[in-house]
Amino acid sequence: MTFKKNRLLTSSLLMIALVAVAGCHKKKQQMPSTAEAPPTNAPAPQAQLTATPNVISAGDQVQLNWRTTDANSVSIDGIGDVPTSGVKTVTPTESTTYHLVARGDGGTADASAHVTVNAPPAVAVPSTQMSEEQDFNAHVQPIFFDYDTYDIRQDAQSVLSKDADWLNAHPNVKVVIGGYCDERGSDEYNLVLGQNRAQAAKTALVTAGIAADRLRVISYGKEKPFCQESTEECWQLNRRDGFSIDR
Amino acid sequence: MKATLRVLPLFLVSLVYFSATQLSAQDWLYTGTKLGSTRIRLAAADFKPVGSDPQITPLKTVFDSTLNNDLANAGIFDMVSKSLAPQATPGSPQEIVLSQWSAAPANASMVAFGAFSVNSGRLVVYGWLDDASNASNPQVLTEQYNEQSSEDMARTIAHRFADAIISRLGGGLNGIAETKIYFVSNRTGTKEIWVMDYDGANQHAVTHVGSTSLSPRISPDNSRIAFSSLERSGWAIRMFSQDLGRLVSFPTGSAGGSNLSPAWSADGLQIAFSSARSGHSEIWIADASGSNAHSITSFGTDVSPCWNPRTDGQIAFVSGRTGEPQIYVMDKDGANVQRMTDSGYAISPSWAPNGGMLTFSWDRKYGPGAPGSYDIYVMDIASKNWLQATHEAGINDFPSWSPDGRHIVFQRQIGHRTQIWTMLANGTEQRQLTYTGDNMMPNWSWK
Numbered sequence: 001m002t003f004k005k006n007r008l009l010t011s012s013l014l015m016i017a018l019v020a021v022a023g024c025h026k027k028k029q030q031m032p033s034t035a036e037a038p039p040t041n042a043p044a045p046q047a048q049l050t051a052t053p054n055v056i057s058a059g060d061q062v063q064l065n066w067r068t069t070d071a072n073s074v075s076i077d078g079i080g081d082v083p084t085s086g087v088k089t090v091t092p093t094e095s096t097t098y099h100l101v102a103r104g105d106g107g108t109a110d111a112s113a114h115v116t117v118n119a120p121p122a123v124a125v126p127s128t129q130m131s132e133e134q135d136f137n138a139h140v141q142p143i144f145f146d147y148d149t150y151d152i153r154q155d156a157q158s159v160l161s162k163d164a165d166w167l168n169a170h171p172n173v174k175v176v177i178g179g180y181c182d183e184r185g186s187d188e189y190n191l192v193l194g195q196n197r198a199q200a201a202k203t204a205l206v207t208a209g210i211a212a213d214r215l216r217v218i219s220y221g222k223e224k225p226f227c228q229e230s231t232e233e234c235w236q237l238n239r240r241d242g243f244s245i246d247r
Numbered sequence: 248m249k250a251t252l253r254v255l256p257l258f259l260v261s262l263v264y265f266s267a268t269q270l271s272a273q274d275w276l277y278t279g280t281k282l283g284s285t286r287i288r289l290a291a292a293d294f295k296p297v298g299s300d301p302q303i304t305p306l307k308t309v310f311d312s313t314l315n316n317d318l319a320n321a322g323i324f325d326m327v328s329k330s331l332a333p334q335a336t337p338g339s340p341q342e343i344v345l346s347q348w349s350a351a352p353a354n355a356s357m358v359a360f361g362a363f364s365v366n367s368g369r370l371v372v373y374g375w376l377d378d379a380s381n382a383s384n385p386q387v388l389t390e391q392y393n394e395q396s397s398e399d400m401a402r403t404i405a406h407r408f409a410d411a412i413i414s415r416l417g418g419g420l421n422g423i424a425e426t427k428i429y430f431v432s433n434r435t436g437t438k439e440i441w442v443m444d445y446d447g448a449n450q451h452a453v454t455h456v457g458s459t460s461l462s463p464r465i466s467p468d469n470s471r472i473a474f475s476s477l478e479r480s481g482w483a484i485r486m487f488s489q490d491l492g493r494l495v496s497f498p499t500g501s502a503g504g505s506n507l508s509p510a511w512s513a514d515g516l517q518i519a520f521s522s523a524r525s526g527h528s529e530i531w532i533a534d535a536s537g538s539n540a541h542s543i544t545s546f547g548t549d550v551s552p553c554w555n556p557r558t559d560g561q562i563a564f565v566s567g568r569t570g571e572p573q574i575y576v577m578d579k580d581g582a583n584v585q586r587m588t589d590s591g592y593a594i595s596p597s598w599a600p601n602g603g604m605l606t607f608s609w610d611r612k613y614g615p616g617a618p619g620s621y622d623i624y625v626m627d628i629a630s631k632n633w634l635q636a637t638h639e640a641g642i643n644d645f646p647s648w649s650p651d652g653r654h655i656v657f658q659r660q661i662g663h664r665t666q667i668w669t670m671l672a673n674g675t676e677q678r679q680l681t682y683t684g685d686n687m688m689p690n691w692s693w694k
Contacts, residue, residue: 148571185572185592185594186551186565186572186594186595186608186644186645187461187462187644187687187688188461188462188507188508188521188550188551188565188594188595189550189551189565189567189572189594191461191482191505191507191550192505192507192521192523192528192548192549192550192567193548193567195505195523195528196527196528196547196548199523199526199527216480216481216504217481217504217505218477218481218482218504218505219481219482219505220477223438223459223461223477228663
């Protein structure tokens with residue numbers, strides 16, 4: 001009897017132990033720790049900075065877009081500390097050179113982008129310095145989305161209303177709205193999500209008075225990413241609706 | 248007695264836990280696929296070369312290794328390793344000494360053997376399967392093949408003989424050695440549809456569209472490949488005829504610019520797909536000719552349909568109607584929608600040939616933040632019991648059942664490289680099939 005009880009006890013304990021072991025299959029953290037990289041042979045940082053468009057009229061927005069590698073801290077003159085890569089909309093009132101400095105264990109790197117700011121054009125005088133495409137790209141800006149949603153964010157709403165202003169002023173231009181997603185999740189499901197994002201922008205523009213037959217939507221899902229890194233900054237850049245002229 | 252009572256609850260708790268896990272594991276005994284049953288100890292002798300044609304040696308090497316691989320891959324045999332097998336190469340039932348094979352260390356219950364010859368451009372192969380424990384009447388199978396001589400044909404004959412053995416010893420389910428796997432590869436610079444043998448041999452491009460082509464699905468009779476391709480007007484379902492070697496028309500395939508993830512019904516007469524032609528992504532069904540398109544869902548964000556191949560009466564699909572994508576099952580008229588997964592991020596269903604199970608990719612602990620772990624799961628549809636088939640190895644997606652239901656092919660992304668793997672449907676014996684470029688979205692042929 002004692003023997004039997006002991007066996008029962010042992011096997012129960014064994015099973016509980018097994019359950020405990022089986023229940024502890026924690027995912028390994030695979031995030032590389034940059035802080036622990038030895039400073040001596042750390043790779044030198046690299047930095048890229050672009051401003052789109054780089055010629056504007058006073059009062060217009062410019063999108064700064066930067067990417068760095070192997071940097072611990074990044075700052076842009078006049079803006080301050082920023083994430084290691086990202087995107088920011090600025091409204092310079094005069095011609096400005098944006099200067100980015102990336103500091104890492106392997107040294108520093110810098111990059112700059114110049115934006116020329118022209119005086120605001122007289123009303124209804126089309127800019128002769130820009131082609132229609134440049135004008136389009138300067139004024140019809142992309143919008144960005146939160147993770148796994150196709151809701152138009154507040155910041156995107158103001159961008160969209162400016163996009164709509166330009167489109168209303170150029171009634172002959174037809175537009176392709178491309179919906180994009182970040183690299184996470186399924187190829188097929190992301191194509192549906194990208195479709196929903198593009199459709200959301202179309203609905204908003206139609207509400208703002210743009211004729212629906214001027215707007216065509218295409219989902220690119222995660223097939224045509226703007227950047228390839230597995231970082232939150234890059235994922236944010238890829239969760240967007242992009243606009244182009246439909247020719 | 249008191250001690251027993253104190254122990255009992257703990258014992259019961261662990262027992263319940265164990266039964267639960269064992270139940271899902273033991274499903275394999277009831278699927279009719281013989282996965283999980285005791286494996287038959289099988290020896291495959293190197294075939295006896297007959298004649299003096301210089302082609303015999305190289306072709307026989309291909310034949311012997313293909314046959315051995317096919318039998319080992321089948322998932323129902325315990326193969327006698329060549330190092331434990333007798334050195335003999337019996338070329339006929341008269342030449343085999345069965346006691347050599349049934350004795351230790353080989354301990355074979357069954358022996359496959361035969362003769363391999365090349366004569367004036369013809370490949371002639373005789374294959375036998377003997378029951379080593381039945382000395383008086385051992386013959387189980389006799390096969391004869393006579394084909395044009397080539398390396399491809401040596402491999403094909405090995406596949407056919409393996410399938411004959413697997414069909415005889417595997418409970419009547421046909422083997423898969425002659426099946427193909429269709430997939431997407433970017434090796435030519437754009438994503439095109441490719442095909443390979445089930446074991447990874449013979450990889451080559453099928454389409455040369457020059458755009459981005461995704462989601463290949465082979466028709467049940469192997470005559471056509473439906474896939475989705477990015478055109479100027481958006482995503483269109485395209486149809487490639489294997490008989491004609493070119494794209495053929497599929498009229499309803501481009502409406503609305505977002506047509507994705509085609510799926511053949513088992514009778515080959517209908518295609519389900521996702522389309523946003525109504526403004527939202529819904530599941531649509533059309534005839535294989537491309538006519539009679541009609542939607543069967545109306546909540547939006549629906550994609551990746553697949554038919555119950557046993558009945559053609561139901562469709563499993565992915566829907567984001569409640570937030571993160573989940574697996575759903577419905578009748579093919581859209582009625583009786585049933586949610587199969589309760590949480591996380593579940594995508595890419597494939598319905599088992601016997602109709603009873605689904606396999607799909609699932610990140611059960613999905614949420615914003617760290618990249619999730621997508622693994623391949625197998626779910627019994629009636630009970631919703633599931634089994635996790637892959638563990639802590641990359642991001643796994645696009646599982647597709649083999650026609651015998653014993654195997655699953657899937658894509659695994661490690662770092663930024665995606666390759667195609669196969670495994671038995673219980674997750675064991677994982678094997679990588681592709682190594683060049685990125686390869687994804689595999690689809691196993693129906694026969």
